[in-house]
Amino acid sequence: MTALSDLTVSVEPGIIGLVGANGAGKSTLIKILLGLLPPTTGDVRVFDLDPTADADAVRARVGYMPEHDCLPPDLSAAEFVTHLGRMSGLPKTAARERASEALRHVGLYEERYRQVGGYSTGMKQRVKLAQALVHDPDLLLLDEPTNGLDPAGRDAMLALIQRIGTEFGISVVVCSHLLGEVERICDHLVAIDGGKLLRSDHIAAMTTTTDVLVVEVSEGTDELAARLVSLDLPVRRDGRELHVLLEDDETYDRILRAVADLDLPLHRLDQRRHRVAELFSDRETAHV
Amino acid sequence: MSEVTANAPSGVIHDIGYQRYVGPRLGRRYVFGSLYGQGLRTAFGLGRGFKAKIFPWLTVGVVCIVAVVLMAIRTQTGEVVLSYAQFPQTLGVLMVLFCAIVGPELVSRDLHSGVLPLYFSRPLRPSDYALAKLAALVSAVTMLFAAGQIIMFLGAAFTLDGFGLIWDDFEKMLAGIAYSAIHALVFGAVALLIASLMKRRAVAAGAIVGAFLITAPVVGVLATLPSQTANDLAGLVSPVTLVGGIGDWLFEPAGSEELGIGSFGPLYGLVAVLLVAGCVALLLMRYRKVSQS
Numbered sequence: 001m002t003a004l005s006d007l008t009v010s011v012e013p014g015i016i017g018l019v020g021a022n023g024a025g026k027s028t029l030i031k032i033l034l035g036l037l038p039p040t041t042g043d044v045r046v047f048d049l050d051p052t053a054d055a056d057a058v059r060a061r062v063g064y065m066p067e068h069d070c071l072p073p074d075l076s077a078a079e080f081v082t083h084l085g086r087m088s089g090l091p092k093t094a095a096r097e098r099a100s101e102a103l104r105h106v107g108l109y110e111e112r113y114r115q116v117g118g119y120s121t122g123m124k125q126r127v128k129l130a131q132a133l134v135h136d137p138d139l140l141l142l143d144e145p146t147n148g149l150d151p152a153g154r155d156a157m158l159a160l161i162q163r164i165g166t167e168f169g170i171s172v173v174v175c176s177h178l179l180g181e182v183e184r185i186c187d188h189l190v191a192i193d194g195g196k197l198l199r200s201d202h203i204a205a206m207t208t209t210t211d212v213l214v215v216e217v218s219e220g221t222d223e224l225a226a227r228l229v230s231l232d233l234p235v236r237r238d239g240r241e242l243h244v245l246l247e248d249d250e251t252y253d254r255i256l257r258a259v260a261d262l263d264l265p266l267h268r269l270d271q272r273r274h275r276v277a278e279l280f281s282d283r284e285t286a287h288v
Numbered sequence: 289m290s291e292v293t294a295n296a297p298s299g300v301i302h303d304i305g306y307q308r309y310v311g312p313r314l315g316r317r318y319v320f321g322s323l324y325g326q327g328l329r330t331a332f333g334l335g336r337g338f339k340a341k342i343f344p345w346l347t348v349g350v351v352c353i354v355a356v357v358l359m360a361i362r363t364q365t366g367e368v369v370l371s372y373a374q375f376p377q378t379l380g381v382l383m384v385l386f387c388a389i390v391g392p393e394l395v396s397r398d399l400h401s402g403v404l405p406l407y408f409s410r411p412l413r414p415s416d417y418a419l420a421k422l423a424a425l426v427s428a429v430t431m432l433f434a435a436g437q438i439i440m441f442l443g444a445a446f447t448l449d450g451f452g453l454i455w456d457d458f459e460k461m462l463a464g465i466a467y468s469a470i471h472a473l474v475f476g477a478v479a480l481l482i483a484s485l486m487k488r489r490a491v492a493a494g495a496i497v498g499a500f501l502i503t504a505p506v507v508g509v510l511a512t513l514p515s516q517t518a519n520d521l522a523g524l525v526s527p528v529t530l531v532g533g534i535g536d537w538l539f540e541p542a543g544s545e546e547l548g549i550g551s552f553g554p555l556y557g558l559v560a561v562l563l564v565a566g567c568v569a570l571l572l573m574r575y576r577k578v579s580q581s
Contacts, residue, residue, distance in 0.1 A: 034409050037580055056411040060313060064409035072401040074337060086322040087410045089313040098309060105306060131406060136309035141409075168306040 015165035017182030017189045017203075018175045025195040026175040027067065030141050033173075034064060047138065060089065063132030067143040067175075070128060073117025077103055077127045080116060081134050088135035095134070102130040105168075106160060122153040129160070133170075140164065140172045146181060158185050215242040215255055216267040227258045246271060320416050327424025331390045340393070347386050348432060351379065355436035359443030366447070372440065372464025373539035376433045376471045380528050383471055384500045386429060387479035392492035394421045395480060400487040404578055414575035422480050422571065429472035434465045467539045471531050474560055475500075477567035478527055484574050500528060511548075520550035524559050534560055 020026050031037040032044055035051035035058055044051055051058040072080065078099055085095030103112045106126040111119070116127060125145060132140055145161060146154045162185040165172045176182045183189065183203060191198040217224055225242055228235045231254055236243040244255060252269070259266050326335075332348075333341035354375075361369050370378055398404055407417055441461040448454050479496045486492035503526035510522030523529035537553025549556060 031580070036408060055413075056316070059409060059411045062409070064405070066402075066405045066409075068402055068405075070402040070404075070406050072397065072403055074340075079335070083322075083326060084406055084410070087319055087407060087412055089315065089319055089411060090309070091312060091314060091318075092322075094309070094311050101307065135313070135410075164306075169308075 012188065013171040014187035015162065015185055016171070016173045017179075017186035018173055018192070019179050019182055019189060020175075020177065020192040020198075022177055024177075024192050026177075026192065027143055028195075029192070030064070030143055030173075030175065033141060034059060034062065060135070061138045063135065063137035063140045063170075065128045065132040065140070065142045065145060067147060069124070071116045071119075071124055074115055076113045077108055077116055077119070077130070078112040081127065081131050084131045085134040090135055098134050098136065099130070102133040103127070105133065105164075106130045107156075121148045122150070122156075125149060125153070125157060126160075129157075133164070138170060140170055141175075142172060143175045144177070145174060146176065146178070154181065161185055213244045213246050213251060213255065213269060213271055215244060215259075215269050216240055217259065218265040218267050220262060220264040223262055224258060224264060227262060228255065231258060316411060316413075316416065319410070319412050320420050323412065323417065323420040324424050324427075327394050327421050328428055330394060331424060331428035343389050344386070347382060348435070350382060351432055351436040352439060354379065355439040356443075359440050362440070363443050363447045371540075372437050372461050373467045373535055375437055375440065375464060376468040377532055377535055379433070379436075380471070380532075383429060383433070383475055384479075384497060384528070386432065387425065387475045388493040388496035388500075390428060391425055391476070391479035391483040391496060392486070392489040394425055395484045396486050396489045396492045399484070399578075400489070408579040414579040415572050418480075418484070418571045418575045419568075422476060422568065425480055426469070426472045426476040429476055430465070430469045433468035433471070437461055437464045437468065463539055467535055470534060470560070473564055474527050474531050477564045477571070481567045481571050481574070484571055500526070504528065516550065519548060520552050521555075523549060524556065527563065530556060530560055530563070 018026050018029065028037065032039050033046055033051055035055035038052045046058045047061060049058050075083075078096075081099035081102060082095045085098050086092060090098060100109075100112070103109060103126075106129050108123060108126050108130065111123065116124065119127065125148070129142070129145065132142070142161065146157050149157055158181060161172055161174060164170050165185070165187075174182050174186060179191075186203055188201070189203050190200040215224070221237075221240060221242065225235050225237060228242065228244060233244050233251065233254065244251065255269065256266075259269075329335050330340075332344045358370055358375075361367060376383065398407075404417075408414060438461070441457060444457050445454050448457060478499060482496050482499055483492040486495060506525045507522045507529050510525065511519050513519060513522075523533040533549040533553070533556035536549050537556055
């Protein structure tokens with residue numbers, strides 16, 4: 001069985017989104033990064049270390065938050081996170097202090113002495129994140145961190161991840177099957193499908209090049225389209241909307257002038273940042 | 289301005305930001321030791337709720353009461369009802385039960401709650417995990433029975449006259465504890481291997497007791513065969529009688545064996561070593577597989 005093939009990607013520190021449908025190979029990739037699975041062929045480097053050969057060195061610097069339930073219900077969060085801190089090699093006292101800190105950072109401070117079994121899904125996700133943070137890793141691997149959360153919980157979790165990636169100075173790999181979620185917080189996006197790389201690039205590179213202006217006029221859409229084409233502005237028609245590629249600030253003026261010249265009632269003119277989803281839309285529709 | 293500080297709202301958490309950890313990161317040996325220590329505490333329900341303490345401490349109570357009674361009989365009448373070596377063998381059922389409850393508590397619980405990926409994403413190898421848990425179980429069982437044997441010795445020490453006799457008794461006690469440890473190793477290895485295959489603690493406990501029970505009738509049948517060799521070898525089939533045979537070979541004074549192993553003592557020893565080695569090997573394989581799934 002091959003879960004991943006021909007996947008070549010290298011990323012800079014920061015928040016990295018790893019996107020793919022269920023079964024695309026995200027979890028397999030994480031297991032390879034952790035050195036739990038050896039790649040059958042090819043070469044993996046985490047902090048310039050080979051996770052298969054230097055598993056201990058890599059794992060000491062990596063925090064992993066699995067997708068599935070992984071909390072014993074009859075322990076308190078403080079006890080559990082402390083224990084896992086010691087499993088990462090922290091001395092007893094340090095483990096206890098770091099566990100309290102990690103739980104405070106994820107927003108579980110008052111509740112940390114209660115048994116995990118009585119926690120809500122959102123709180124459990126936070127404990128899972130805290131245990132990944134307890135040993136102060138340089139890299140966090142988060143597998144579907146927003147799984148099972150309500151919209152408010154998702155926003156809180158994403159904000160927390162963003163904070164970890166920016167303020168804490170820890171690189172984060174966020175796996176998700178929801179593109180809309182990760183694109184909000186990540187610097188770099190890696191999209192895989194069926195074990196193959198779809199695209200890997202900076203989020204800025206993916207979005208800025210595709211910014212478009214949406215022009216809508218109450219009447220005379222065809223006239224305006226013709227005029228814009230004659231002005232060397234490529235136009236794509238989408239119902240009543242005209243999509244014009246935004247090249248520079250002058251594009252605005254040229255469109256406004258064209259509308260004014262034709263004396264058309266302008267309904268709206270706004271910039272639309274193409275969502276990353278549209279970059280993959282061809283593929284997604286092909287799946288349906 | 290102490291009044292100002294006194295008036296400051298209490299219970300406010302001041303966000304001092306994220307602090308990087310600069311302290312020491314200890315190696316595999318420390319991690320192994322921590323997991324072993326935690327396993328030992330878990331075995332006796334320490335650091336857990338009241339319910340987790342009931343069974344282990346009930347067992348401790350029974351072992352201690354039996355030891356106290358034996359001690360009392362010996363101090364009052366001078367009669368040795370059970371020798372140190374006979375002690376773990378006579379309480380073998382209790383030991384099987386203890387392994388059947390504590391073994392799943394140590395490993396099935398982790399399987400059930402899915403906590404293993406958190407261990408194996410840390411610098412703890414799957415083999416370290418398995419061996420630390422096994423060491424915890426074997427130590428817990430040994431400690432349990434050693435406690436009873438020490439009680440028996442303390443009672444004897446006060447009644448025996450002369451240092452020589454006390455020293456003799458002390459040596460017998462050490463041999464008895466060694467025999468308890470052999471019991472613990474064989475029973476623990478079998479129990480932990482079975483428990484590592486099952487997620488549910490109750491099912492695992494049943495399976496462990498079953499594995500020990502199901503072999504007993506086989507021993508019984510073999511022991512009644514008209515062949516002396518078959519009778520002598522019957523004990524090899526069940527872990528309980530296997531360890532009993534080792535006791536007859538190494539720890540019981542000649543003539544007082546209760547099983548009848550003939551001259552096959554070394555074979556009993558070899559089979560026990562192979563059984564433990566096989567169980568440990570399978571346990572390590574099991575966790576190598578678990579870590580990849």
